[in-house]
Amino acid sequence: MTRAQQKERTRRAIIDAAFAQLSPDKGFSSLSLREVAREAGIAPTSFYRHFADMDELGLTLVDEAGLMLRQLLRQARHRIEKNGSVIRTSIETFMEFVVGNSNVFRLLLRERSGTSAPFRRAVAREIQHFCVELADYLRKETACPDEFAQVQAEAMVTLVFHAGADALDASPDLRLQITHRTITQLRWLAHGAAGYGRRPKE
Amino acid sequence: MTRAQQKERTRRAIIDAAFAQLSPDKGFSSLSLREVAREAGIAPTSFYRHFADMDELGLTLVDEAGLMLRQLLRQARHRIEKNGSVIRTSIETFMEFVVGNSNVFRLLLRERSGTSAPFRRAVAREIQHFCVELADYLRKETACPDEFAQVQAEAMVTLVFHAGADALDASPDLRLQITHRTITQLRWLAHGAAGYGRRPKE
DNA sequence: ACAATTAGCTTACAGATGTAAGCTAATTTT
DNA sequence: AAAATTAGCTTACATCTGTAAGCTAATTGT
Structure with missing residues (x-):
């Protein structure tokens, strides 16, 4: 195995370790370099061969998370073409992602309003x-x-993201209720925006 | 001065110190007991005479933050009765609060999606x-x-809170734009919800 | 084949953290 | 007036953190 391959493999191990250590009770900022290195199976100082900083790792995670969601939405559009309601399908797809990749979604959710401005900007982007x-x-x-x-x-x-956040803490049937609620809200929005050909005075 | 009074005074000093140490770059979870105690002017261990935990302090802060916002909204309603648009007035009042008490708002914002389930519940409440x-x-x-x-x-x-979050990082004139945008969104919602006497099938 | 690069390791250090133990002095209670 | 309570202090300790220094061994370039 070439050296570059081995390096890439270790890099992935670090990224995967970081994602794995995120949890409902542990955000990125409370991840420690040492713990990540331990889970990735390398010495603490070897971490620096791959990332200058924990921050650099974090921004990489945000990028990966965004990428996953982007791919998901493409897949959702695909479903829509042969299927029914846009709004319902999109939200249901989104909810599946949130439940199935809760660590990934939580990262975006938290860093969106986190303490690091670069992280906030990355998520906003x-x-x-x-x-x-x-x-x-x-x-x-x-x-x-x-x-x-x-x-x-x-x-x-905004509404869909917020619904995802609520869903993270919710039981399966509360989750259905949230989905339902969000569908209603989006329909109102669509209806309202379509109805206002021009914004009314004041 | 009675002992109870002195105790209450120190308690406030702790709470104020905690609020003062929150910043764009420092959330509650990265506050340290020692630092808070230092700023409050007491020994680290004296902290425990007032709060069992940092968590207990944090929940107190969330309560106080909620209270402030509640009072604000009452004041906003007062303004509405003699003035014009409900939506515009409410949002403008809210934005004033966010800008003027950014530490307080940030606390709610961050702990809403933070790592502690009790905190999330407190904010949700x-x-x-x-x-x-x-x-x-x-x-x-x-x-x-x-x-x-x-x-x-x-x-x-949800939309107003999100607008507040955006406003935190925004320049004053971007903030005006955000306010404008949010007003539009809320009007669409109101219009849409009023128009749907019954929710349509599918 | 030899030299250079480099992924990863071990060891080491200085600093910060939460909190336990025990003391002091002032207020409250009886 | 004596006894009990308690707000706050000082000291101490074990633990975890990031990262600097220097080594090894294997891949790479020439």
Whole structure:
């Protein structure tokens, strides 16, 4: 095995170890270099051969998380074409992800309002991607006036993200209720935005 | 001065010290007992005369933060009665609070999705209070059907909170833009919820 | 084949942390 | 007035942290 391959393998081991150590009770900021190294099976100081910082590792995790969600949404669009409601399908897909990859979602959720400005920016950038993609979709496929698509998309993404956060702590049937609630909220938004051809005075 | 008075005074010193040490770069979980005690002007171990835990202190802070916001909203309602738009006034009042007490707002924001389940529950409870109060208002004062008031209120509070989070990192004029955007979003919601006398099939 | 690079290791250190033990002095209670 | 309570202090300890220094051994480049 070539040296570069081995290095990449160790790098993945570090990333995987970090994801594995995230939990409902442990956010990225309370991860320790030593613990991550231990779980990755390397000496603490070897960590520096791969990342300058814990922060550099963290930003890598955020990137990976955003990537996963992006792929998921593509998959969701695929489902929509042959299936029914856009809103319902999107939210249900999203909820599946949240439940199935809760550590990944929690990372985004927490670092979005965390203590590190670079982390917040990184998460904001990822979320902005979803908003732009959704806005494009809204412009093409719905009655929403072009100039409001972005604002509507941002509201929708906010509500869905928040629903995901609620779902993390919820029992399965409470989760269904949350899904239901969110669908209603998004429909109101869509209806409201479509109805307001122009924003009314005051 | 009586002993109970002195004790209460020290307790406040601890609480104030904790609030003072929160910052954009430092959340509650990275506060240390020793540092808080130092800023409060007591020995580290004296802390335990007032709180069993750092957690107990943290929950106290969350309670105080919720209380402040509650008082603020009462004040906002007062403004509304003699003034104009409910939505605009509420959001502007909220934004003033966020900017003027950013440490307090950040505490709620972060612990809402933080690593401690008790903290999350405490914040969720505070937020739920706002939702219930807003839902009452919507039922009384708007065209929203009774059974949807709660769901609408939750969406509104979510969007406003999120706007507050965005505002924390924003420049003053970006902040105005955020306020504007949020007003639009809430109006769409109100319009949509009022328009859906009954939820449509699928 | 030899030299250079480098992934990873071991050892070591200085600093910070939470908290246990036991003391002092002042207020409260009786 | 005597006894009990208690807010706060000082000292001490074990633990964990990040990271610097220097070594080894294996892959790479020439």
